[in-house]
Amino acid sequence: MRQPAPPFCPSLKFIAASLLVLASQLGQAQTAAPAPEVDLATLARIRDAALQSDFAWQRLANLADKIGPRLAGSPGAEAAAAQVGAAMAAAGLAVTQQPVKVPHWERGEERAELVDYAGRPAGITQRLVLTTLGGSAATPAAGLTAPVLLVHGIDELAARAAEVPGKIVLISVPFDQHLADNGLAGAAYGQAGEPRFRGPSVAAKLGAAAVLVRSVGAANYRLPHTGATGFAPGVQPLPAAALSAEDAMLIERLAAEGPVTMKLVLTPRTLPDADGHNVLADLPGREHPDEVVIVSGHLDSWDLGTGAMDDGMGVAAAMGAVQVLKSLGLSPRRTVRMVAWANEENGARGGKAYFESVKGKLPTQVAAIESDFGLGDPLGFFGAISEAELKRLAPVAQVLRSIGAGVMTTRAGEAGTDIEPLQQAGVPGFAPLVDTRHYFDYHHTAADTLDKVDPQALRKQVALLAVLSYALAEMKTPLARVPAGH
Amino acid sequence: MRQPAPPFCPSLKFIAASLLVLASQLGQAQTAAPAPEVDLATLARIRDAALQSDFAWQRLANLADKIGPRLAGSPGAEAAAAQVGAAMAAAGLAVTQQPVKVPHWERGEERAELVDYAGRPAGITQRLVLTTLGGSAATPAAGLTAPVLLVHGIDELAARAAEVPGKIVLISVPFDQHLADNGLAGAAYGQAGEPRFRGPSVAAKLGAAAVLVRSVGAANYRLPHTGATGFAPGVQPLPAAALSAEDAMLIERLAAEGPVTMKLVLTPRTLPDADGHNVLADLPGREHPDEVVIVSGHLDSWDLGTGAMDDGMGVAAAMGAVQVLKSLGLSPRRTVRMVAWANEENGARGGKAYFESVKGKLPTQVAAIESDFGLGDPLGFFGAISEAELKRLAPVAQVLRSIGAGVMTTRAGEAGTDIEPLQQAGVPGFAPLVDTRHYFDYHHTAADTLDKVDPQALRKQVALLAVLSYALAEMKTPLARVPAGH
Numbered sequence: 001m002r003q004p005a006p007p008f009c010p011s012l013k014f015i016a017a018s019l020l021v022l023a024s025q026l027g028q029a030q031t032a033a034p035a036p037e038v039d040l041a042t043l044a045r046i047r048d049a050a051l052q053s054d055f056a057w058q059r060l061a062n063l064a065d066k067i068g069p070r071l072a073g074s075p076g077a078e079a080a081a082a083q084v085g086a087a088m089a090a091a092g093l094a095v096t097q098q099p100v101k102v103p104h105w106e107r108g109e110e111r112a113e114l115v116d117y118a119g120r121p122a123g124i125t126q127r128l129v130l131t132t133l134g135g136s137a138a139t140p141a142a143g144l145t146a147p148v149l150l151v152h153g154i155d156e157l158a159a160r161a162a163e164v165p166g167k168i169v170l171i172s173v174p175f176d177q178h179l180a181d182n183g184l185a186g187a188a189y190g191q192a193g194e195p196r197f198r199g200p201s202v203a204a205k206l207g208a209a210a211v212l213v214r215s216v217g218a219a220n221y222r223l224p225h226t227g228a229t230g231f232a233p234g235v236q237p238l239p240a241a242a243l244s245a246e247d248a249m250l251i252e253r254l255a256a257e258g259p260v261t262m263k264l265v266l267t268p269r270t271l272p273d274a275d276g277h278n279v280l281a282d283l284p285g286r287e288h289p290d291e292v293v294i295v296s297g298h299l300d301s302w303d304l305g306t307g308a309m310d311d312g313m314g315v316a317a318a319m320g321a322v323q324v325l326k327s328l329g330l331s332p333r334r335t336v337r338m339v340a341w342a343n344e345e346n347g348a349r350g351g352k353a354y355f356e357s358v359k360g361k362l363p364t365q366v367a368a369i370e371s372d373f374g375l376g377d378p379l380g381f382f383g384a385i386s387e388a389e390l391k392r393l394a395p396v397a398q399v400l401r402s403i404g405a406g407v408m409t410t411r412a413g414e415a416g417t418d419i420e421p422l423q424q425a426g427v428p429g430f431a432p433l434v435d436t437r438h439y440f441d442y443h444h445t446a447a448d449t450l451d452k453v454d455p456q457a458l459r460k461q462v463a464l465l466a467v468l469s470y471a472l473a474e475m476k477t478p479l480a481r482v483p484a485g486h
Numbered sequence: 487m488r489q490p491a492p493p494f495c496p497s498l499k500f501i502a503a504s505l506l507v508l509a510s511q512l513g514q515a516q517t518a519a520p521a522p523e524v525d526l527a528t529l530a531r532i533r534d535a536a537l538q539s540d541f542a543w544q545r546l547a548n549l550a551d552k553i554g555p556r557l558a559g560s561p562g563a564e565a566a567a568a569q570v571g572a573a574m575a576a577a578g579l580a581v582t583q584q585p586v587k588v589p590h591w592e593r594g595e596e597r598a599e600l601v602d603y604a605g606r607p608a609g610i611t612q613r614l615v616l617t618t619l620g621g622s623a624a625t626p627a628a629g630l631t632a633p634v635l636l637v638h639g640i641d642e643l644a645a646r647a648a649e650v651p652g653k654i655v656l657i658s659v660p661f662d663q664h665l666a667d668n669g670l671a672g673a674a675y676g677q678a679g680e681p682r683f684r685g686p687s688v689a690a691k692l693g694a695a696a697v698l699v700r701s702v703g704a705a706n707y708r709l710p711h712t713g714a715t716g717f718a719p720g721v722q723p724l725p726a727a728a729l730s731a732e733d734a735m736l737i738e739r740l741a742a743e744g745p746v747t748m749k750l751v752l753t754p755r756t757l758p759d760a761d762g763h764n765v766l767a768d769l770p771g772r773e774h775p776d777e778v779v780i781v782s783g784h785l786d787s788w789d790l791g792t793g794a795m796d797d798g799m800g801v802a803a804a805m806g807a808v809q810v811l812k813s814l815g816l817s818p819r820r821t822v823r824m825v826a827w828a829n830e831e832n833g834a835r836g837g838k839a840y841f842e843s844v845k846g847k848l849p850t851q852v853a854a855i856e857s858d859f860g861l862g863d864p865l866g867f868f869g870a871i872s873e874a875e876l877k878r879l880a881p882v883a884q885v886l887r888s889i890g891a892g893v894m895t896t897r898a899g900e901a902g903t904d905i906e907p908l909q910q911a912g913v914p915g916f917a918p919l920v921d922t923r924h925y926f927d928y929h930h931t932a933a934d935t936l937d938k939v940d941p942q943a944l945r946k947q948v949a950l951l952a953v954l955s956y957a958l959a960e961m962k963t964p965l966a967r968v969p970a971g972h
Contacts, residue, residue, distance in 0.1 A: 075607075222709070222931070447706070449708065
């Protein structure tokens with residue numbers, strides 16, 4: 001649905017039905033929606049301009065193809081910050097490179113083989129495909145060889161504490177694609193990801209020699225999925241890696257027949273913190289330039305792929321959103337600020353540094369959007385705000401419906417890693433709702449490359465972010481702050 | 487459909503319809519089929535026993551999980567020959583280890599990066615994912631750096647001969663999955679594979695420094711697909727590798743903007759020929775033990791995956807076929823001989839050595855089946871024989887129809903690489919028809935692993951090979967020889 005139709009137009013019945021659906025979604029099935037706080041025609045103009053623009057696609061192609069991996073501390077990360085800053089300045093935005101001290105972790109060698117198992121012919125070993133987790137410690141340079149202890153979750157690991165010392169622990173939890181196919185990719189990630197997030201620390205405390213997790217992802221092409229892990233304070237980090245799903249299944253089969261012994265070589269290095277940058281690009285507000293609506297993605301990406309979807313798509317869409325407002329000559333009441341965050345993947349230092357810079361003037365931070373679930377078509381957006389406040393954004397949903405992105409819903413909690421500090425301080429947080437059915441096929445793998453991104457899905461996401469950020473910046477009064485614990 | 491039903495049974499109408507379809511397939515829509523040359527009840531008994539057996543699955547699991555890669559000349563190849571021989575002897579078959587001198591090629595290091603291209607920020611290079619082709623020569627140990635010449639086929643390569651000297655040639659032809667989805671995976675392989683088969687030799691003659699091909703395969707998970715290449719007599723081999731599809735697409739995009747320069751390190755070695763073995767396991771014939779029907783797959787496999795589908799599935803199905811006949815106490819007129827070929831992938835020496843061993847007694851070689859298109863459900867079989875001769879195998883198709891494998895068709899030419907020398911000498915050749923829609927997702931990659939094989943599809947293939955090989959061995963008179971050039 002585009003703009004409200006004049007009375008008595010030929011498709012009145014269709015439009016009436018659509019309005020009824022909208023009203024019902026707003027919980028006001030029997031009454032008309034209140035007059036919108038922002039001009040629908042302007043929102044529609046933004047949407048349509050976004051769908052005509054290839055600015056974001058060109059930014060994404062430049063990031064992914066010309067620079068590629070952008071892990072914090074790497075040359076790619078700094079090249080990307082410079083490239084994004086230059087592109088936004090060229091588009092007429094006011095650019096700030098905000099310094100951020102970032103972790104600096106390098107991958108090094110990663111290889112493993114099964115050196116013994118029941119039924120192994122003499123002279124045969126089995127090469128495994130795996131990738132080191134961010135934050136992992138190193139094995140000795142020559143590797144370590146130890147028996148494998150196979151468990152199927154953190155609970156089983158804890159229950160078998162006595163068996164852990166000296167072992168290479170494999171925590172094997174498959175990714176539940178069925179959940180992802182049903183719009184619950186986040187839940188699937190949470191379930192399969194728990195061993196990666198928490199397992200290494202738990203195993204380290206119990207005296208493991210190393211820990212492996214089954215790769216957190218859907219498609220099985222012997223593709224290991226990296227990602228950050230962490231260790232609780234006081235726990236000595238140990239070598240930690242993600243096995244390809246196939247190799248986790250192989251060990252499951254072999255372990256059913258007898259002991260399995262592995263040789264593991266991981267040589268990552270944790271270097272001193274490096275200089276990184278959040279890139280800020282402002283479209284100054286016409287009434288309250290000191291008040292800010294953030295629209296953002298994260299610029300850093302894992303080192304295996306080229307970060308086209310995680311999160312090149314999000315950062316390019318945020319860049320495109322501000323650029324489309326600028327290109328239309330729009331200047332909403334408040335400043336719209338594009339932020340390309342420096343360090344989402346392994347430290348969240350970008351979001352923390354930004355928060356430090358604004359924590360003395362938090363009322364100026366009106367709302368924050370982060371797009372970090374890219375790849376698929378956007379379906380709408382969610383806000384970590386109350387139902388009542390969300391209704392004020394009905395015009396946004398209304399103009400996005402014609403591009404299939406008109407769903408609007410509340411969802412408590414973090415809308416994005418980098419905006420979480422702001423959210424915890426009461427700033428309303430938002431994120432796009434997107435088709436994530438295939439997101440975890442590629443997430444944190446070498447296969448996160450530009451060819452996976454549909455240019456039209458990117459244009460739609462630009463439209464969504466532009467319309468939403470404009471509306472948030474244009475509303476007469478800001479959205480209410482969000483109480484702690486919402 | 488199982489056995490012919492008695493008259494007046496409840497499903498008479500269905501059976502009559504089915505028989506009509508069968509008769510139509512035989513080109514005899516209006517007349518009844520002739521009396522079968524082999525007993526349908528026996529064929530049905532073989533089929534049903536095969537569907538109950540996990541012998542083949544256990545053989546496949548042992549090959550793929552306990553040994554893994556089995557490239558000719560490797561320790562895995564010899565361990566596999568020993569393992570297969572022992573399993574067939576334990577099943578009561580007469581086993582022969584037939585010596586074969588095989589090529590011995592080892593992969594070594596393989597890495598590449600783009601070191602210059604339009605718009606490259608200072609200090610940035612782009613890592614590529616690629617894998618060396620079997621038969622490739624090595625670059626200098628420190629690598630070679632050269633401009634990339636991008637072409638889209640052998641014709642364009644030849645047309646641009648003047649530009650070739652000193653370049654790293656990339657021949658980029660995408661795999662046509664649409665053909666594969668329509669039962670034409672072989673044609674898709676032929677089209678996309680031509681650059682791999684012929685490109686290196688052509689590029690070498692024109693003075694290239696190295697040649698790359700886009701990986702021949704369907705699913706794009708940054709997964710490089712290896713395979714053999716070859717060089718014409720007198721042509722000096724050059725370094726040759728398959729790029730992941732993503733990286734071929736990346737170079738296409740970058741090359742559209744300006745020159746691209748690559749650093750390439752490939753350090754394969756070609757060693758002296760090694761000792762390998764074809765494994766033969768005979769179920770002796772009751773009337774003509776000297777006459778042989780071959781049922782076979784190839785034991786060697788590429789070194790990246792564990793060769794579960796290419797061709798663990800084929801060799802395990804052939805093993806299972808002979809074992810099921812043995813387990814039923816059957817002894818057809820002629821000998822059924824399981825052959826696990828030593829060297830399909832990079833030299834076809836197994837088939838050639840076998841041919842040398844029988845070429846003085848070719849009339850004893852009655853028919854040959856090779857299964858080397860495994861993974862999916864079998865749909866039937868084809869024979870490189872005349873329509874008239876094929877009709878004699880109607881009972882085979884008839885008993886396989888109930889498991890969805892009742893299609894029977896002629897197809898000229900090679901039915902399998904290893905049986906091709908026999909076929910060229912007039913021996914009727916056969917192969918299963920299988921669902922190959924997803925075969926090239928995994929073909930010659932690290933992802934060719936046991937989890938890709940459906941145990942029930944394997945059982946069905948055992949049934950097919952067992953029924954077909956029994957029928958060929960039991961027929962009163964052998965099939966007619968196939969004229970040259972059929």
